[in-house]
Amino acid sequence: MKRKxxxxxxxxxxxxxxxxxxxxxxxxxxxLAPANPERGALGAxxxxxTLAGADGRAHLLGTDHLGRDVLSRVIYGTRxxxxxxxxxxxxxxxxxxxxxxxxxxxxxxxxEVIMTAADAQLAFPFILLAIGIIAVLGPSFPNLxxxxxxxxxxxxxxxxxxxxxxxxxxxxxxxxxxxxxxxPRIIVRHILPNVASTxxxxxxxELARAxxxxxTLSFLGLGVQPPTPSWGGMIxxxxxxxDSAWWISIxxxxxxxxxxxxxxxxxxxxxxxxxxxxxxx
Amino acid sequence: xxxxxxxxxxxxxxTLIALWLVSSVVFAVMRLSGDPVPLLxxxxxxxxxxxxxxxxxxxxxxxxxxxxxxxxxxxxGDFGRSIHFRQPAMDVALSYLPxxxxxxxxxxxxxxxxxxxxxxxxxxxxxxxxxxxxxGLALIGQSAPTFFLxxxxxxxxxxxxxxxxxxxxGDWRHLVLPALTxxxxxxxxxxxxxxxxxxxVQRADFIRTARAKGLGEFVVVAKHMLKNAALPIMxxxxxxxxxxxGGAVVTETVFAWPGMGRLAIQSIxxxxxxxxxxxxxxxxxxxxxxxxxVDTLYGVLDPRSREFRA
Numbered sequence: 209m210k211r212k213x214x215x216x217x218x219x220x221x222x223x224x225x226x227x228x229x230x231x232x233x234x235x236x237x238x239x240l241a242p243a244n245p246e247r248g249a250l251g252a253x254x255x256x257x258t259l260a261g262a263d264g265r266a267h268l269l270g271t272d273h274l275g276r277d278v279l280s281r282v283i284y285g286t287r288x289x290x291x292x293x294x295x296x297x298x299x300x301x302x303x304x305x306x307x308x309x310x311x312x313x314x315x316x317x318x319x320e321v322i323m324t325a326a327d328a329q330l331a332f333p334f335i336l337l338a339i340g341i342i343a344v345l346g347p348s349f350p351n352l353x354x355x356x357x358x359x360x361x362x363x364x365x366x367x368x369x370x371x372x373x374x375x376x377x378x379x380x381x382x383x384x385x386x387x388x389x390x391x392p393r394i395i396v397r398h399i400l401p402n403v404a405s406t407x408x409x410x411x412x413x414e415l416a417r418a419x420x421x422x423x424t425l426s427f428l429g430l431g432v433q434p435p436t437p438s439w440g441g442m443i444x445x446x447x448x449x450x451d452s453a454w455w456i457s458i459x460x461x462x463x464x465x466x467x468x469x470x471x472x473x474x475x476x477x478x479x480x481x482x483x484x485x486x487x488x489x
Numbered sequence: 490x491x492x493x494x495x496x497x498x499x500x501x502x503x504t505l506i507a508l509w510l511v512s513s514v515v516f517a518v519m520r521l522s523g524d525p526v527p528l529l530x531x532x533x534x535x536x537x538x539x540x541x542x543x544x545x546x547x548x549x550x551x552x553x554x555x556x557x558x559x560x561x562x563x564x565x566g567d568f569g570r571s572i573h574f575r576q577p578a579m580d581v582a583l584s585y586l587p588x589x590x591x592x593x594x595x596x597x598x599x600x601x602x603x604x605x606x607x608x609x610x611x612x613x614x615x616x617x618x619x620x621x622x623x624x625g626l627a628l629i630g631q632s633a634p635t636f637f638l639x640x641x642x643x644x645x646x647x648x649x650x651x652x653x654x655x656x657x658x659g660d661w662r663h664l665v666l667p668a669l670t671x672x673x674x675x676x677x678x679x680x681x682x683x684x685x686x687x688x689x690v691q692r693a694d695f696i697r698t699a700r701a702k703g704l705g706e707f708v709v710v711a712k713h714m715l716k717n718a719a720l721p722i723m724x725x726x727x728x729x730x731x732x733x734x735g736g737a738v739v740t741e742t743v744f745a746w747p748g749m750g751r752l753a754i755q756s757i758x759x760x761x762x763x764x765x766x767x768x769x770x771x772x773x774x775x776x777x778x779x780x781x782x783v784d785t786l787y788g789v790l791d792p793r794s795r796e797f798r799a
Contacts, residue, residue: 327503328510333735333776336753336769340518343757420634424739427636428754443637450640451648458644461637469632 220477223470230467234286241280242266246435248275254453270455272445281437282460288426288438289419289467292353296418297411299357304364305407309395311365312372323369326362334359335424342430352431356421360414367410371403405482412475416468423464439464493789500784504777509560511773515766516559520552563770569763573756578763582749582771588658589748592740593733595664596672601726604676608683608722613710615688623680630677635736639670639743656745671740675729682725686718693717720787727783734772 233240243265252263253275259266269278311319329337338355345351375381376399384394425431426440434441439460446456526543543549546569547558562568568578611620646666647655653666690696691714699713738750745751749768756764 324503324506325510328507328514333732333738333750333772335735335738336772337514337518339738339754339757340515340765340769343760344518344521416632420632423634424636428739428742440636443640447640450644454644457640461634461640465629465633465637468634469629472632473628 217477220474223474226466226470227474230286230290233283234290237284237287241277241283242268243277243280245276245280245284245437248272248277250275254449254456256453257455269459270453272442272456273449273453278442278455278459281442282439282463285437285439285442285460285463288349288432288436289422289464292349292356292422293415293419295353296356296360296422297415299353300360300414300418301364301407301411303358304361305368307361308365308368309372309399309403312369313376313391313395313399315373319369322365326365329362335421338421338425339428339430342425347430347433349432352422352425355425356418359421360418363414364407364410367406368403371406372399375399375402409475409479409482412478413472416472416475419464419471420468497785500781504781507777508773512560512563512766512770513556515769516556520555520762568767568770571756571761571764573759573761573764578761578767581764582752582767585747585749585752585768586771588746589734589737589741589750591658592664592667592671592746592748593730593737595668596670596733596736596740597675597726597730599668600672600676600679600729604679605683605722608680609687609710609715611680611684612687612691620684624684627677627680630673631681633673635670635674636739636743638673639666639740642666642670643743658747667740667744667746670743671733671736674736675726675733678729679722679726683718683722686721687714690714690717724783724787727779727786730779734776 248271249261249263252261252265252267252271254273255261255267255271255275257268257270259268261267261271263275265277267277267279269282272278272281307322311322338359341355342351345354380398381394384398385391422431423438423440423443426438427444429441429444431440432438434445442460443457443464446453446458446460449456526539526546526548530539530542540549547555550558566579568582570576571578571581574581607623611623614620643655643666646652653662657663687710695717696709696713699709704713734750737748738754740746741748741751742754749771753765753768753772756762756768
């Protein structure tokens with residue numbers, strides 16, 4: 209299908225630039241951060257954004273209740289958000305994608321089982337399940353990735369399944385089987401390329417959702433534990449000081465909100481571009 | 490086999506299976522999360538006393554028996570006694586439900602009342618300044634994390650402007666910020682889907698016919714467009730009402746709203762399994778019931794949708 213207008217809108221270029229910048233910032237955090245994110249100067253607590261703080265240093269985004277530099281913590285928090293986000297998308301995509309492909313192609317009882325499980329997972333607020341699982345396993349970085357990753361498999365499985373279902377009925381599949389092609393070969397060579405763009409769309413939208421879920425869990429105290437900085441955790445810490453020191457919560461929150469907006473907009477755009485059938489929802 | 494009855498029976502069967510799976514998962518998660526007995530007794534309790542409590546709670550039996558007992562009790566709506574409140578867990582969870590309902594209903598009402606007219610106006614005045622502003626806001630509303638929205642609202646409307654209280658439940662002023670926070674996502678989604686549903690029917694032949702026979706613009710929009718755009722809007726709205734339950738957990742925590750979501754979180758920290766089970770179960774039943782109602786209405790209104798989801 210040829211499209212008349214293949215130019216990428218400037219907003220999307222900016223969005224990709226933004227995510228790229230976040231990756232660089234996260235990777236180069238030790239070089240970019242002006243201060244140690246976990247060590248504060250008690251003499252310079254709750255300072256508003258300033259060029260010359262009580263400890264004689266600039267705190268462009270202020271300091272928190274322990275005198276830690278908010279800018280440095282936001283920079284280091286990028287690492288948590290992106291690591292959990294990308295790892296969760298990989299886990300969810302791998303599990304959900306595989307299940308969707310297999311179930312869509314095979315059908316039968318296994319299809320009923322997997323889709324009922326998907327219904328059941330969608331049947332109650334995942335945040336409750338996530339909290340329960342983390343309460344069992346204990347809050348740690350790998351557990352956080354696991355839980356956020358597991359939260360996403362249903363979307364991949366459902367969408368890919370329905371695509372594979374319709375692809376399977378096409379003549380070319382019968383033709384390949386008639387010519388002696390094996391099922392794994394059909395899936396890898398012929399089905400996979402056909403669903404790749406859908407997969408990309410879901411993965412992008414899921415990235416935004418994973419980053420927000422991680423921040424939500426950290427906000428509830430179930431994610432990354434202090435003193436390691438994470439955006440959600442910082443918003444939680446700053447809530448008690450909202451009246452006197454709004455910058456502790458608001459700066460990481462603004463970055464989180466912008467990231468979520470930018471990534472999900474990119475996903476929407478990809479969807480409209482690659483797979484218009486997914487639109488509306 | 491495309492009758493409404495068969496369709497409903499099929500949906501109901503799947504619903505029951507989903508409920509069974511939900512309760513099984515809840516059972517598994519809660520049993521894996523450690524022994525509640527040490528939390529119940531003083532630290533110096535003798536071992537015999539601990540064994541007695543364990544026996545009373547049925548924790549000394551095999552997992553299979555515990556599971557069978559659990560499922561049997563669930564069928565009676567019995568989740569055991571709350572360890573923290575020392576009352577039947579179901580009663581505890583149900584007593585927190587009205588607060589959640591109040592919040593959820595207010596959020597949903599605000600969302601629909603704002604989103605529907607905004608979506609219609611955006612579609613009718615497509616590409617106007619209003620359309621761009623409204624849809625821009627909707628995009629922000631859809632991607633803003635609920636808990637941060639709550640924090641922002643508290644900062645601006647409670648602490649700075651001093652219009653509403655920061656937390657707790659009381660008169661209507663306590664309800665405004667939590668309802669806005671919880672409803673923001675649904676509001677944004679409903680506004681967007683309303684706009685695209687109306688845009689979709691605008692192109693239909695019967696709209697051209699209606700205009701051609703000289704009907705006024707208001708009649709065309711109100712009678713012909715909205716009636717036909719109602720289906721997708723209703724579906725999305727119903728689904729949004731369901732997701733409100735999940736958002737309630739976070740919103741209630743941010744605003745210290747004494748509802749079932751906050752109860753569930755606190756009960757997890759207290760390892761009060763029976764209450765967690767009861768709360769999650771009630772939430773799942775509500776969610777599934779809402780979805781079933783939406784599906785049924787959909788099936789009644791649009792016979793084309795009655796095919797089984799093969």
